[in-house]
Amino acid sequence: MITQVYRKKGPSAFHNFDPRTKIVLLLAFLALFFLPIPVAQLGIYLAVVLLITSIFLGIHNTLRPIRLILPVLILVVLLTPPFHRYGTVLVSIRGFTVLSLPGLLETLRLIVRFTGITVIFYLFLGTTDQDNLILAFRWFGLPFTLSLILGIALEYIPTILMLYNQVQDAHRLRRAGTEPDSEQAPVGAPSRTAAAGRRSRGESKGLFRRLADAVPVLTSVIVLSVRRIPTLAMALECRGLGRKNRRGSHRSLKSGRSLLRDGTIALVVVAALAGSVVLFH
Amino acid sequence: MKEERRSARIIESPAFRVALLAILTALTAVFTSVVKIPIAPTRGYLNFGDVAIYFTAFTFGPVSALIAGGVGTALADLLSPYVQWAPISLLVHGLQGLVAGLVAAIPWRSKSKVFNLFWLVAAVAGTAVMCGGYLAGGTLMVGFGAALVELPGNLLQNLVGVAGAIPLTIAVRQAYPPVTKLRW
Numbered sequence: 149m150i151t152q153v154y155r156k157k158g159p160s161a162f163h164n165f166d167p168r169t170k171i172v173l174l175l176a177f178l179a180l181f182f183l184p185i186p187v188a189q190l191g192i193y194l195a196v197v198l199l200i201t202s203i204f205l206g207i208h209n210t211l212r213p214i215r216l217i218l219p220v221l222i223l224v225v226l227l228t229p230p231f232h233r234y235g236t237v238l239v240s241i242r243g244f245t246v247l248s249l250p251g252l253l254e255t256l257r258l259i260v261r262f263t264g265i266t267v268i269f270y271l272f273l274g275t276t277d278q279d280n281l282i283l284a285f286r287w288f289g290l291p292f293t294l295s296l297i298l299g300i301a302l303e304y305i306p307t308i309l310m311l312y313n314q315v316q317d318a319h320r321l322r323r324a325g326t327e328p329d330s331e332q333a334p335v336g337a338p339s340r341t342a343a344a345g346r347r348s349r350g351e352s353k354g355l356f357r358r359l360a361d362a363v364p365v366l367t368s369v370i371v372l373s374v375r376r377i378p379t380l381a382m383a384l385e386c387r388g389l390g391r392k393n394r395r396g397s398h399r400s401l402k403s404g405r406s407l408l409r410d411g412t413i414a415l416v417v418v419a420a421l422a423g424s425v426v427l428f429h
Numbered sequence: 430m431k432e433e434r435r436s437a438r439i440i441e442s443p444a445f446r447v448a449l450l451a452i453l454t455a456l457t458a459v460f461t462s463v464v465k466i467p468i469a470p471t472r473g474y475l476n477f478g479d480v481a482i483y484f485t486a487f488t489f490g491p492v493s494a495l496i497a498g499g500v501g502t503a504l505a506d507l508l509s510p511y512v513q514w515a516p517i518s519l520l521v522h523g524l525q526g527l528v529a530g531l532v533a534a535i536p537w538r539s540k541s542k543v544f545n546l547f548w549l550v551a552a553v554a555g556t557a558v559m560c561g562g563y564l565a566g567g568t569l570m571v572g573f574g575a576a577l578v579e580l581p582g583n584l585l586q587n588l589v590g591v592a593g594a595i596p597l598t599i600a601v602r603q604a605y606p607p608v609t610k611l612r613w
Binding site for chain 2: 182212213220224226227228231254255258261262265266269273274278293294297298301302307308309312355356358359360362363364366367368370371373374375376377378380381382384385389390
């Protein structure tokens with residue numbers, strides 16, 4: 149059964165912003181964080197991005213992606229200076245340069261870049277419906293066949309996930325039922341096979357033993373999925389895929405005043421970014 | 430002979446190819462984001478995305494592996510908190526699938542066997558592409574030092590991918606023999 153599970157409706161105006169203009173702004177900010185401009189200037193742009201994200205998504209949602217990348221940022225702090233030990237020495241231990249000025253600047257640049265990229269992806273793609281995103285890609289020239297593959301794949305992910313959970317539960321219960329210490333529960337009493345299954349799951353196993361246990365489950369999931377292909381292909385053919393007549397379109401992105409408004413805002417922002425880079429460089 | 434011609438006609442149908450690629454892409458996305466093995470020492474996880482990519486390359490060919498591998502892993506990233514890695518995943522895993530599929534396809538015209546030695550060669554080539562791609566992409570995003578730390582994890586990820594994909598390919602072919610006719 150095909151279900152719609154990817155609806156992202158938020159209260160902010162940014163959620164309703166045209167996805168085409170969002171893609172343009174995303175690319176503009178992405179390019180910005182890779183420009184060879186001073187770190188302080190990059191930091192200002194990061195602050196602007198964080199401010200915009202806080203306004204539209206709230207501070208809690210703004211800090212969420214940053215919390216997730218904290219371990220990577222710590223790695224950047226620890227492992228970038230050793231590869232930049234030239235230039236003015238800031239910290240040295242017994243003649244060994246631990247931190248140099250170029251190393252510090254490069255570390256800061258990478259932290260600002262990675263944080264900025266993470267937040268802008270979270271802001272732009274996290275506030276856009278997958279359906280609208282695919283339509284936006286179509287508008288930019290993504291072939292219809294590829295957009296159809298994307299759309300159908302998104303619809304089928306919950307189905308395959310459901311299959312995987314069902315097959316996994318079936319295998320787990322079968323394993324629990326054949327364990328030597330599992331007891332036959334009396335009728336009406338809570339079954340002990342599930343508890344035995346949980347115990348077997350908690351036992352430590354080698355990596356390749358776990359892999360070997362996963363192969364039967366994955367085989368079943370793949371066979372069940374591949375068997376759906378002919379039915380899906382017939383459904384697509386019934387809807388006219390592969391025929392030479394002009395195809396219809398039943399969903400489209402907004403046009404008119406709202407597109408003009410969103411496009412103007414995007415152009416102004418891109419012009420402001422470009423102007424600030426030129427002005428302060 | 431008649432059956433082979435009929436199978437060839439089915440594979441050439443645009444609707445069948447779209448359906449095949451969509452299902453394989455969804456499978457790859459689920460394998461990447463949901464199917465995981467915890468690693469106790471690091472409290473991290475190994476995902477089965479590479480299992481899906483190598484399985485697709487060995488069974489369905491290089492084009493299917495390119496699209497399913499690239500788009501499937503990018504979709505998994507888009508649906509996870511690690512959205513920023515989606516473009517790199519699209520490129521790197523797509524190339525990984527393409528290269529593995531091309532190498533695995535080399536002796537395909539010869540007599541069929543249960544196990545194909547070229548699958549191992551294809552896996553080595555795919556591993557090189559994947560590890561090299563993530564090292565390059567990671568260097569752009571987080572610097573060379575931090576990207577280098579990910580290399581052992583990526584190698585282990587590929588080892589798990591190959592170790593899972595080969596028995597999976599053999600098992601699926603035995604469980605559902607018509608799958609061998611879906612290659613293009």
